[in-house]
Amino acid sequence: MTSAVELADHCNLLLGVERFSDYCPNGLQVEGRRPIRRLLTGVTACQRLMDAAIEAEADALLVHHGFFWKGEAAPLTGVKGRRIRALMRADISLLAYHLPLDAHPQLGNNRQLGLRLGLVDAQPSADADELLWSGALAAPMTGARFAEQVGQALGREPLHIAVVDRPLHRVAWCTGAAQNAIERAAALGVDCYLSGEVSEQTVHLARELGIDYLAAGHHATERYGVQALGAELAGIFGIEHQFVEIENPV
Template sequence: MSNVELEQKVNQLLHTESFNDTVINGLQVEGRNKIKQVITGVTACYDLLNAAIRLDADAILVHHGYFWKNESAVIKGMKRQRLKTLLVNDINLFAWHIPLDVHPKFGNNAKLAELLDIEVKGSVVHPLVLWGTIKHPVTADSFKNRLHIALGREPLHCYANNAPSMIQCIAWCSGSGQRFIDNAAAFGVDAFITGEVSEQTIHSAREQGLHFFAAGHHATERGGVQALGDWLSIQHGLKVIFVDIDNPA
């Protein structure tokens, strides 16, 4: 498959043209034309680039790439080293951000729901924040443990004294979705899950009577690139390897 074909096929799959994103989606750095082996990961950090070199990859596919809106255009320091590494080694870099968050099958939110056995019912803030239910109500400690087992890290849990004693109705947004906690509280869910936490998030949870879980930006956004990599492998015969560069945030 050529790099142009890969970009076209994933853009079509994820309906990339439908989104007004804060970053370029698709091919961000052009490398060799022919692609046989792809490395997937959450973020195009230097360690992931070096893993691609060691594994003789033709392309890297990530959720967090480069060239964000309002980012300095100057190529120096860390940015220079990353781009130099890609260009010298002739490796393609592909990135899909919001399209890979919200896709109903391959998106980070959809995969998080599968992982936690949540039945998706609809959206709180379309298309970024979903809500759904688990089959049987559980205590907050039990649900916290479910998150810990599913994502491999201890989530931060904050709650109000008047928060529900049992959790069944849940809203979630992978990554840095803590700004949506007030929407989740107004919607009336028992709990809200996202990746990160801000100072004001804690007060919102305490004062609005719901359970809040910050389960890790990186941890909540591994599912999308893995699902997309599986699709490229099964449907298009590419060799795809997911490389998990651990990040505690």
């Protein structure tokens, strides 16, 4: 039998949690009592995901976006109170891993996204806390063709800020809300930068830096780390694993 604490201890070591200064606690956030036989994974600890975990009679829920973010109100009231009550009534444990899951060299969101996009020679930038990655396209292609390829891989059409009037060769990326890393990405000498979200100033920066920018969706770019980690845990601990997709257009 595997407890939630044992599962969290393994993940904490595997993901190197202690190396990260994060915006939220990583690890076990809500502790249920029962042993873990069935694990559900998802991107964000929202009510729909919790309802799915309850319906599936899961023992634990593993997410990328959990609870207790810096700067948010601490009381367990309103939406947060309802979510946590639902978990505790169902005796379901909640584990959450944010930056450590973005950065992991095999299971992380950035690595997994690079694999799905067919990028080669993918590696993290040493000066960016392992979160900014770069790699090469398998073959040079136009920005429009790469945007189409991204849309096909993620099932979501990205917003494409087209700047480069030549074939793309190298791409940098960081999943989620990392549009502000565009200047660091450009410093790597890439032709294109991809992240999840876009801000008003991102368009101007892309044009002035001379690189294409793709906003491929915060949710869409961060679906794959929890799936890879869940599959890894299922193999190690002999538990069931199911990923639940909660559609999110952002």
